[in-house]
Amino acid sequence: MSWAAVLVALAALAVQAWRTRRTVTGLEQRLEAAHRELEGLQRAFERFAPAEVVEHVIAEGISARSEKKEITVLFADLKGFTELGEGLAPAELVTILNGYLARMSQAIVEHRGHVSKFLGDGILALFGALEANPWQTNDAIHAALAMRGALADYNATLLAAGRPALEMGVGVHRGPVVAGLIGSEGLMEYGVIGRTVNVASRVERLTRTHGVDILITEAARTALDGRFRLRPMPPAAVKGIASALATFAVEGFDAGGTAR
Amino acid sequence: MAASAVIADMEWEESLLPPMPVPADLEADIRRQFGVVPGWLARVAPTPWLARAWAALVRNPVAHVPPALCDLVALVVSQDNSCRYCFGAQRAVLRLLGYREAYIARLERDFLVAELSDADQAALDFARRVSRADPRPSRPDRERLAAAGFSAPAVAELTFTAAATVFANRIATLLALPPEPLEKMVDRPLVRLLRPLIARRLRKQLRGPEPLPHPNDGPYAPVVTALDGSPAARVLRRAIDDAWASEVLPRRTKMLVFGVVARALGCARSEAESRVALEREGFAARDVDEILATLASPRLDAHEARLVPFARETVRYHRTVPVQRRMREVARGLEPAETLEAIGVVALANAVCRLSVLLDD
Numbered sequence: 057m058s059w060a061a062v063l064v065a066l067a068a069l070a071v072q073a074w075r076t077r078r079t080v081t082g083l084e085q086r087l088e089a090a091h092r093e094l095e096g097l098q099r100a101f102e103r104f105a106p107a108e109v110v111e112h113v114i115a116e117g118i119s120a121r122s123e124k125k126e127i128t129v130l131f132a133d134l135k136g137f138t139e140l141g142e143g144l145a146p147a148e149l150v151t152i153l154n155g156y157l158a159r160m161s162q163a164i165v166e167h168r169g170h171v172s173k174f175l176g177d178g179i180l181a182l183f184g185a186l187e188a189n190p191w192q193t194n195d196a197i198h199a200a201l202a203m204r205g206a207l208a209d210y211n212a213t214l215l216a217a218g219r220p221a222l223e224m225g226v227g228v229h230r231g232p233v234v235a236g237l238i239g240s241e242g243l244m245e246y247g248v249i250g251r252t253v254n255v256a257s258r259v260e261r262l263t264r265t266h267g268v269d270i271l272i273t274e275a276a277r278t279a280l281d282g283r284f285r286l287r288p289m290p291p292a293a294v295k296g297i298a299s300a301l302a303t304f305a306v307e308g309f310d311a312g313g314t315a316r
Numbered sequence: 317m318a319a320s321a322v323i324a325d326m327e328w329e330e331s332l333l334p335p336m337p338v339p340a341d342l343e344a345d346i347r348r349q350f351g352v353v354p355g356w357l358a359r360v361a362p363t364p365w366l367a368r369a370w371a372a373l374v375r376n377p378v379a380h381v382p383p384a385l386c387d388l389v390a391l392v393v394s395q396d397n398s399c400r401y402c403f404g405a406q407r408a409v410l411r412l413l414g415y416r417e418a419y420i421a422r423l424e425r426d427f428l429v430a431e432l433s434d435a436d437q438a439a440l441d442f443a444r445r446v447s448r449a450d451p452r453p454s455r456p457d458r459e460r461l462a463a464a465g466f467s468a469p470a471v472a473e474l475t476f477t478a479a480a481t482v483f484a485n486r487i488a489t490l491l492a493l494p495p496e497p498l499e500k501m502v503d504r505p506l507v508r509l510l511r512p513l514i515a516r517r518l519r520k521q522l523r524g525p526e527p528l529p530h531p532n533d534g535p536y537a538p539v540v541t542a543l544d545g546s547p548a549a550r551v552l553r554r555a556i557d558d559a560w561a562s563e564v565l566p567r568r569t570k571m572l573v574f575g576v577v578a579r580a581l582g583c584a585r586s587e588a589e590s591r592v593a594l595e596r597e598g599f600a601a602r603d604v605d606e607i608l609a610t611l612a613s614p615r616l617d618a619h620e621a622r623l624v625p626f627a628r629e630t631v632r633y634h635r636t637v638p639v640q641r642r643m644r645e646v647a648r649g650l651e652p653a654e655t656l657e658a659i660g661v662v663a664l665a666n667a668v669c670r671l672s673v674l675l676d677d
């Protein structure tokens with residue numbers, strides 16, 4: 057073989073090596089970009105499910121893995137919103153509703169809560185579900201008071217714009233739930249099931265009976281900072297619960313007071 | 317290139333405190349331990365116990381786990397805690413030790429698919445669980461490590477390494493330390509040329525087993541005892557004792573911080589010990605109940621009224637900037653030495669109450 061042939065072969069090898077390297081570099085860059093995208097998605101999903109659940113899904117796929125935990129459930133609903141909607145144009149109705157949901161969500165998140173789902177004009181929020189939180193009930197009631205304040209501000213804006221004011225009811229209950237990935241193959245979400253959720257919803261309905269905006273159960277009151285000003289309400293019968301349910305209206309919070 | 321992409325995604329605030337003069341003896345002490353003077357020293361200099369504790373805790377005082385594995389634990393935990401400073405610095409150290417960029421990038425992406433042995437992967441997974449502590453790793457988690465080939469003292473040292481990294485992450489994050497200058501030096505031609513020599517100086521050696529320090533009758537002694545046989549026990553004992561001996565913040569303030577962090581982490585033992593100590597400081601049992609249940613009380617002084625609720629926020633945070641901003645609010649009106657001691661105690665509480673998983677059933 058002549059020297060020229062050897063040189064040509066070497067040159068061909070060098071070109072091939074250069075091409076391979078370029079391909080590998082390109083693939084590595086794409087892999088890195090995909091990884092960053094996946095990591096971004098993972099972090100985003102951690103706002104909707106515990107980090108451990110997200111990791112489990114990534115590693116092993118969707119499963120029926122679930123756990124029992126004690127959490128605080130906040131259920132909020134707008135009073136008379138259906139009737140209100142009948143007098144408004146659809147676009148205006150949605151704008152008002154979205155403004156409300158955004159403000160309430162912010163109040164919940166700022167107090168370490170997690171909005172599990174919107175149910176029309178209703179909000180199901182969980183405290184202590186995504187991560188262990190020994191102060192979950194205090195956080196939930198602080199969130200409820202922040203929602204009250206945020207709604208007052210929003211109503212001022214609505215009234216100034218010639219729109220109707222909104223009225224909200226909030227029910228809070230603490231108790232055990234089963235938490236896990238719930239749904240069908242096509243639509244799945246991290247959620248909780250159990251009597252605690254139903255009771256929170258029923259307590260929210262009782263706000264109409266008692267004419268107040270924030271009501272909590274005895275179970276929530278027991279875990280609560282004594283500086284919250286509470287007013288006992290007469291026990292009331294609610295669907296699905298054998299005995300009359302004792303509840304407390306939340307009037308406010310004395311930051312400078314004593315917890316006893 | 318991959319490194320800068322990961323680091324670029326880590327949000328970070330401006331540094332909380334400016335660099336301050338470093339006493340000569342402290343600088344010499346830290347240089348002796350590290351071989352270089354790390355960038356953080358000038359930021360923590362007014363609180364010597366904190367500087368010494370940081371240096372000693374992260375120097376891998378281990379006798380049963382390879383220091384190289386501890387280095388990987390530090391990287392994984394720092395990344396998980398989104399600590400821009402520690403992650404960048406640890407990455408730079410690994411590069412200087414001779415790890416390839418591509419290898420580190422694979423570790424960052426997912427250590428479960430990096431070229432690691434099953435035992436190393438199990439160790440890193442466990443370390444991350446210790447750091448997250450949600451739920452706290454339990455006996456079955458430790459048994460899985462044993463099945464992967466780790467002895468009981470090795471499991472204790474892995475837990476210590478993860479907890480020590482949590483300590484460093486809290487200090488660096490709450491102070492919002494600027495990037496370690498070492499990061500920029502790694503790719504300089506001269507440093508690359510001298511890398512083998514630098515690596516030899518940086519490489520940590522496995523130390524010999526050590527008996528428990530005597531006396532071990534200070535705060536949180538059972539946690540120190542759980543490290544029996546490891547040099548880490550002496551390091552931890554000294555860090556806690558020095559923190560307690562410092563008089564910048566009252567002892568009761570430190571106990572309150574430990575109590576809150578213990579409750580947030582579900583560490584019943586540390587909470588019980590903090591309760592007893594607080595009662596010895598003059599708090600009635602119902603005062604302690606009130607403080608731990610509500611993070612507030614008329615019995616708290618002005619500093620404590622800010623520090624106690626803040627301590628809770630340092631346990632788990634999904635984003636660094638909000639906790640760094642909260643730290644800035646808490647530090648308003650405090651002297652640098654008070655701020656540093658508060659950060660040091662919060663960091664130590666986070667480490668000790670995670671390390672206490674060794675005592676859990």
